[in-house]
Amino acid sequence: AGGELDYLFAGTVWPSLSKPPGHSSLGPAQLASLVAEARVPVIAIGGVDQSRIAAVTQKGAAGCAAIGLFIARADSVGSADSTPVGAGGCRARPLVQLVRELRAAFAAARSGESIE
Numbered sequence: 001a002g003g004e005l006d007y008l009f010a011g012t013v014w015p016s017l018s019k020p021p022g023h024s025s026l027g028p029a030q031l032a033s034l035v036a037e038a039r040v041p042v043i044a045i046g047g048v049d050q051s052r053i054a055a056v057t058q059k060g061a062a063g064c065a066a067i068g069l070f071i072a073r074a075d076s077v078g079s080a081d082s083t084p085v086g087a088g089g090c091r092a093r094p095l096v097q098l099v100r101e102l103r104a105a106f107a108a109a110r111s112g113e114s115i116e
Helices: 028-037 050-058 095-111
Strands: 008-011 042-045 063-065
Touching (some): 008 028, 050 063, 050 095
Parallel strands (some): 008 042
């Protein structure tokens, strides 16, 4: 302890399936305040999904960390638009395409473009 920080995780930004109901959230405004005060890159965590990448970027965060983003939602398993469940009920999503989409979303948000 006592060394310099390389980065700061800030969260939970939005409600998250990995947190119990009623767990407090920072919200985007508080994320922006933390980014403005931090002297190191801030990584947003908590409730971050593809639809919130632009908000994370607009608030100044350097990136995001996530759990639920990389796991198919339990309530969507078996639906027509869900990621297929693997052997043993694994809900992990295929990462290659997801990471490409996330990188494109961050790049678009940073350049002010919109991704559809």
